[in-house]
Amino acid sequence: MSNDPAPGRRTATGRGPGVRRPERGRDRGDRSGAPPREDREAVADRIRRAIARGGDPARHAAYQAIMAVNRDDAYANLVLPQILRELGVHGRDAAFATELTYGTLRGMGTLDAIVASAAGREVEKIDPPARDVLRLGAYQLLYTRVPAHAAVSSSVDLLRAVAGASATGFVNAVLRQVGERTLDAWLTELAPDPDTDPVGNLALTRSHPQWIVRAFAEALGGDLGETEALLAEDNDPPAVHLCARPGLADAVELADEVGGAPGAFSPYAVYLSGGAPGELAAVRDGRAHVQDEGSQLAALALAGAEVTGEDRRWLDLCAGPGGKAALLGSLAALRDARLTAVEVAPHRAALVEAATRGLPVDVLCADGRDVGAGALPESGFDRVLVDAPCSGLGALRRRPESRWRRSPSDLPPLTRLQRELLVAAVRAVRPGGVVGYVTCSPHIVETQVSVTEAARRCPYPVELLDARPMLPEGMPNLGTGPTVQLWPHRHGTDAMFIALLRRVG
Numbered sequence: 314m315s316n317d318p319a320p321g322r323r324t325a326t327g328r329g330p331g332v333r334r335p336e337r338g339r340d341r342g343d344r345s346g347a348p349p350r351e352d353r354e355a356v357a358d359r360i361r362r363a364i365a366r367g368g369d370p371a372r373h374a375a376y377q378a379i380m381a382v383n384r385d386d387a388y389a390n391l392v393l394p395q396i397l398r399e400l401g402v403h404g405r406d407a408a409f410a411t412e413l414t415y416g417t418l419r420g421m422g423t424l425d426a427i428v429a430s431a432a433g434r435e436v437e438k439i440d441p442p443a444r445d446v447l448r449l450g451a452y453q454l455l456y457t458r459v460p461a462h463a464a465v466s467s468s469v470d471l472l473r474a475v476a477g478a479s480a481t482g483f484v485n486a487v488l489r490q491v492g493e494r495t496l497d498a499w500l501t502e503l504a505p506d507p508d509t510d511p512v513g514n515l516a517l518t519r520s521h522p523q524w525i526v527r528a529f530a531e532a533l534g535g536d537l538g539e540t541e542a543l544l545a546e547d548n549d550p551p552a553v554h555l556c557a558r559p560g561l562a563d564a565v566e567l568a569d570e571v572g573g574a575p576g577a578f579s580p581y582a583v584y585l586s587g588g589a590p591g592e593l594a595a596v597r598d599g600r601a602h603v604q605d606e607g608s609q610l611a612a613l614a615l616a617g618a619e620v621t622g623e624d625r626r627w628l629d630l631c632a633g634p635g636g637k638a639a640l641l642g643s644l645a646a647l648r649d650a651r652l653t654a655v656e657v658a659p660h661r662a663a664l665v666e667a668a669t670r671g672l673p674v675d676v677l678c679a680d681g682r683d684v685g686a687g688a689l690p691e692s693g694f695d696r697v698l699v700d701a702p703c704s705g706l707g708a709l710r711r712r713p714e715s716r717w718r719r720s721p722s723d724l725p726p727l728t729r730l731q732r733e734l735l736v737a738a739v740r741a742v743r744p745g746g747v748v749g750y751v752t753c754s755p756h757i758v759e760t761q762v763s764v765t766e767a768a769r770r771c772p773y774p775v776e777l778l779d780a781r782p783m784l785p786e787g788m789p790n791l792g793t794g795p796t797v798q799l800w801p802h803r804h805g806t807d808a809m810f811i812a813l814l815r816r817v818g
């Protein structure tokens with residue numbers, strides 16, 4: 314691999330980069346030059362020294378985070394706060410570092426196509442440090458108001474600090490080429506024709522892998538206008554929502570307390586305008602927790618569905634880290650019920666314990682498919698939630714790297730597990746009781762197909778209930794039922810899917 318300073322244009326046609334997409338872990342492994350641990354520590358050390366010498370803290374922190382995500386499989390939402398803490402980056406610098414990190418990672422599909430075109434080579438053939446600096450620089454040039462000269466010179470300084478002087482001429486030349494055009498001009502040149510290849514066009518212009526664009530379009534009934542609105546929403550930082558725990562806090566009063574606004578749909582939702590939610594007194598003392606409004610609505614739909622007879626034994630079959638268990642547990646306290654919260658991963662079961670402390674919740678670290686044994690008796694529950702492990706495609710706006718990590722090959726093992734868990738839930742619920750099947754993915758194979766397939770395999774008959782009346786009155790765009798699919802671009806929530814099934818025999 315070399316970085317000789319001779320960039321030149323490539324087009325999106327033929328083998329050009331315009332139609333290429335980042336793939337899972339493509340920056341990892343020997344061929345990509347993933348640095349060994351001591352090198353990573355050396356880079357971190359160089360970054361610390363560069364900042365001490367007056368280097369820009371935000372860009373250095375963002376680079377370190379992007380490097381960790383692209384080459385060590387780190388999660389941006391976990392690694393960035395740690396890096397900011399270690400480097401002592403606060404306030405506006407921290408906010409800028411966050412924007413740079415998240416924006417660059419989300420935009421990587423589009424940015425890579427543009428960088429490759431300007432560099433005259435595929436991004437995989439650019440050395441990793443220069444590649445990440447180019448992504449970060451191109452993001453500033455094309456998506457922010459950072460003046461072009463500042464974006465270019467700070468990128469050159471950054472590369473010199475983290476990797477020495479050898480490729481600075483190359484980075485300088487490529488970024489100058491990138492900055493010669495607007496984003497629109499680049500997209501016009503590189504994106505496939507929307508009339509002949511609408512999916513390819515959306516994938517490039519909205520920075521998503523093609524298979525995800527296709528899956529979203531299918532779930533939206535083929536409406537490409539709506540698909541584009543959804544993709545655009547995925548590229549915007551989402552608002553943080555709180556759940557005011559029923560019986561412990563009131564959403565309107567909590568909104569006043571935290572300077573937020575009551576939610577549009579969930580009676581327990583509060584929209585935050587910014588800040589660190591974990592530091593709020595209401596979150597620290599257990600009156601509220603952070604939870605997307607769509608997740609609240611999914612738990613509330615199950616809690617609101619009619620069951621005949623007894624209604625005291627509730628089960629959450631996939632509880633970690635405990636957001637829905639906390640909401641259901643708060644409701645259970647008000648309704649003289651008790652929730653069993655099952656989670657297979659021990660560290661996540663511990664999170665459920667912490668999230669539900671003080672509530673009538675029994676946490677069980679077990680496989681939710683083991684119904685019929687011990688604390689999971691067959692026909693032993695009145696309401697059962699299956700918040701199934703899924704691809705998470707409905708929450709891409711929260712996890713900037715996730716769209717590049719996921720692949721279609723993730724789906725078969727996930728859908729198998731989803732169906733097994735849903736069959737187990739139907740075995741766990743008593744006749745007349747209700748099961749809620751929920752995913753934070755709108756992918757049809759994880760939603761409609763998983764429900765249909767599981768219902769077909771159930772040892773007991775089930776009927777699909779209309780979930781729409783279980784959502785707040787007047788909530789728009791809930792479709793034709795009986796299942797409900799929420800959407801970021803329609804409802805401002807994650808793309809939660811909700812199906813309610815009653816066991817009838």
Ligand SMILES: C[S@@+](CC[C@H](N)C(=O)[O-])C[C@H]1O[C@@H](n2cnc3c(N)ncnc32)[C@H](O)[C@@H]1O
Binds near residue numbers: 608631
């Ligand atoms: C989508 S998450 C649940 C989110 C949770 N309900 C909440 O609101 O915080 C799915 C969870 O199911 C767990 N899980 C996966 N397989 C499981 C199994 N066989 N039995 C029980 N839990 C399982 C995963 O570890 C993960 O924590």
